[in-house]
Amino acid sequence: MDLKTLTILFVGASFALYIGIAIWAKAKSTKDFYVAGGGVHPIANGMATAADWMSAASFISLAGIISFAGYDSSVYLMGWTGGYVLLALLLAPYLRKFGKFTVPEFIGDRYYSKVARIVAVVCLIIISFTYVAGQMRGVGIVFSRFLEVEIITGLMIGMGVVFFYAVLGGMKGITYTQVAQYCVLIFAYMVPAVFIAVQSTGNPIPQLAFGSELTGQGIHLLEKLDQTVMALGFTAFTEGSKSTIDVFFITLALMVGTAGLPHVIVRFFTVPKVSDARKSAGWALLFITILYTTAPALGSMARLNLLNTIQPGEIGAIDGNMNYSERPTWFKTWEKTGLLAFEDKNNDGRIQYYNEKNATFKATADSYGWKGNELKVDRDIMVLANPEIANLPNWVIALIAAGGIAAALSTAAGLLLVISSSISHDLVKGIMVPDISEKKELMIGRVAAAIAIMIAGYLGANPPGFVAQVVALAFGLAASSLFPAILLGIFYKKTNKMAAIAGMLSGIIFTMTYIIYFKFMHIELNNAEHWLFGVSPEGIGSIGMIINFVVAIVISNVTPPPPQEIQDLVESIRVPKSI
Amino acid sequence: MSSKENREAYWKANLKLMGILLAIWFFVSYVCGIIFVNELNTIHFAGFKLGFWIAQQGSMYVFLVLILIYAKKMNSLDKKFGLEE
Numbered sequence: 001m002d003l004k005t006l007t008i009l010f011v012g013a014s015f016a017l018y019i020g021i022a023i024w025a026k027a028k029s030t031k032d033f034y035v036a037g038g039g040v041h042p043i044a045n046g047m048a049t050a051a052d053w054m055s056a057a058s059f060i061s062l063a064g065i066i067s068f069a070g071y072d073s074s075v076y077l078m079g080w081t082g083g084y085v086l087l088a089l090l091l092a093p094y095l096r097k098f099g100k101f102t103v104p105e106f107i108g109d110r111y112y113s114k115v116a117r118i119v120a121v122v123c124l125i126i127i128s129f130t131y132v133a134g135q136m137r138g139v140g141i142v143f144s145r146f147l148e149v150e151i152i153t154g155l156m157i158g159m160g161v162v163f164f165y166a167v168l169g170g171m172k173g174i175t176y177t178q179v180a181q182y183c184v185l186i187f188a189y190m191v192p193a194v195f196i197a198v199q200s201t202g203n204p205i206p207q208l209a210f211g212s213e214l215t216g217q218g219i220h221l222l223e224k225l226d227q228t229v230m231a232l233g234f235t236a237f238t239e240g241s242k243s244t245i246d247v248f249f250i251t252l253a254l255m256v257g258t259a260g261l262p263h264v265i266v267r268f269f270t271v272p273k274v275s276d277a278r279k280s281a282g283w284a285l286l287f288i289t290i291l292y293t294t295a296p297a298l299g300s301m302a303r304l305n306l307l308n309t310i311q312p313g314e315i316g317a318i319d320g321n322m323n324y325s326e327r328p329t330w331f332k333t334w335e336k337t338g339l340l341a342f343e344d345k346n347n348d349g350r351i352q353y354y355n356e357k358n359a360t361f362k363a364t365a366d367s368y369g370w371k372g373n374e375l376k377v378d379r380d381i382m383v384l385a386n387p388e389i390a391n392l393p394n395w396v397i398a399l400i401a402a403g404g405i406a407a408a409l410s411t412a413a414g415l416l417l418v419i420s421s422s423i424s425h426d427l428v429k430g431i432m433v434p435d436i437s438e439k440k441e442l443m444i445g446r447v448a449a450a451i452a453i454m455i456a457g458y459l460g461a462n463p464p465g466f467v468a469q470v471v472a473l474a475f476g477l478a479a480s481s482l483f484p485a486i487l488l489g490i491f492y493k494k495t496n497k498m499a500a501i502a503g504m505l506s507g508i509i510f511t512m513t514y515i516i517y518f519k520f521m522h523i524e525l526n527n528a529e530h531w532l533f534g535v536s537p538e539g540i541g542s543i544g545m546i547i548n549f550v551v552a553i554v555i556s557n558v559t560p561p562p563p564q565e566i567q568d569l570v571e572s573i574r575v576p577k578s579i
Numbered sequence: 580m581s582s583k584e585n586r587e588a589y590w591k592a593n594l595k596l597m598g599i600l601l602a603i604w605f606f607v608s609y610v611c612g613i614i615f616v617n618e619l620n621t622i623h624f625a626g627f628k629l630g631f632w633i634a635q636q637g638s639m640y641v642f643l644v645l646i647l648i649y650a651k652k653m654n655s656l657d658k659k660f661g662l663e664e
Contacts, residue, residue, distance in 0.1 A: 244614060248613050251609070275654055575662045
């Protein structure tokens, strides 16, 4: 069968599965709609959380980021997994014990304040929409590349499927489709990784192949990769080029941001017991770690494969590179998508790929008559084109398409649900019409989900030029606003209404201002020289978080403590048993 | 069994356990994986530089183990203090 037929088959079959699950898991009450009835098994919730968490970015971009950034990409690997330790130890069990439906609801109740609840809703909506636009874009890209339809058509199909199971099934539908999506995406990720690991090193386990010797070459994969990239003037794969302080703060912002993301937190509201919430965080991290420990192996092998393909001769020598006319078929396919772009700057018909920013290597390159780097490689290609570069069968390529779509849809659905529940439950029921009937609230939840899907689709089709940049904003915002407010709410009984509101606002405003200043207003100043303490906008959420903590703690100590019933509430969420 | 003193003792035990686990969490990721990564990179094992391996693989395994230990130990604390659900 040809690739297109196979892809349609795989993607179609996975869609049929999701729709089948949606019909089976229709939400009958608001409890079903918001927290899947509160009866999800911890292992199922672990899988759903993993799919919820791992987005198109994890599936499509992570390995590519690693392959180009090497050690520097550790910020993502540690940042996006270490957050689960914080979640399991500091947040999930207590929020489960609190036992309500949304994150703003906890903040509103704990800080006995509608203002606090509204601030939390605003943070939640900004964070979640930022994220969801990227997911819809991912769906569009996968569709357009693998099924050769317009991005907009791909988007419409993706929206239609999400619409069906998110609107109909709410959290219940989303949970069980996410379980299925996890299975699809992890299978789709591991199959090519295993193939390539065997091809490169003979060891089928990518995590071990990562440290193995290359077949027949008597040299370790990482050593060879370091030599190869350095011969072209790049930083060694196993070394970093970011400053230690920046790596430290970015990792912290990503960890805390992960723990503060509402669509992740809310997954732990769906398990039956407090002990299940703890256990479930462990399962979630296990399912995530399978992909996250594979990604560096995949990224390193893919980069070496790519370099070896375009450098058939001696690496870094004048005639080591490939003649453009001899380029392989996959090269041509991906040139069409724009993810690979060649420009023959010195008109010699050969592909010069090197680090033109490295002064020492540039001197060598100049002496060869090279006029700059001629090949632009989009990082996403490392996963998307990897099976073709490694000559894997067509069904593996089709699998990647189904996996990429599963990753994007599962995250999008999770985000859309927290947006719609914050509207129907926090704004409408919590603040505007407290005595609304359950049936009406459920209806409003469905309408809000439908509208959110349409806005997300619009953002996916017309992405604001800064989608990539605002992802940093989403993590920074979560780290500097919601995380400290929730944490203090549980661990620092004295925190009162004013402290929480002032803390959230100062954290979020500081972080937003810093990011907007460097990312949108003064892009030319966005370098270590001008950063506060040498912390980049990606890591500034950590400082925002510290500001939030300091402001909240100081205010709590100079103003009266919260009322007795709130202190009792804190006492009660600290123990699993109801008292 | 769910007297105030009992609950306070449970909470203290919980905080102590959390403190130990978070100290390991910090040590592995920030101290070994970031601050002293270059020093650790001088040690080689199984085809890896140690610091690099911790940052890209080992830290994640440790995170996983930390959560499992916490879930297990908390279950026994819940029972010990008679505070399980």
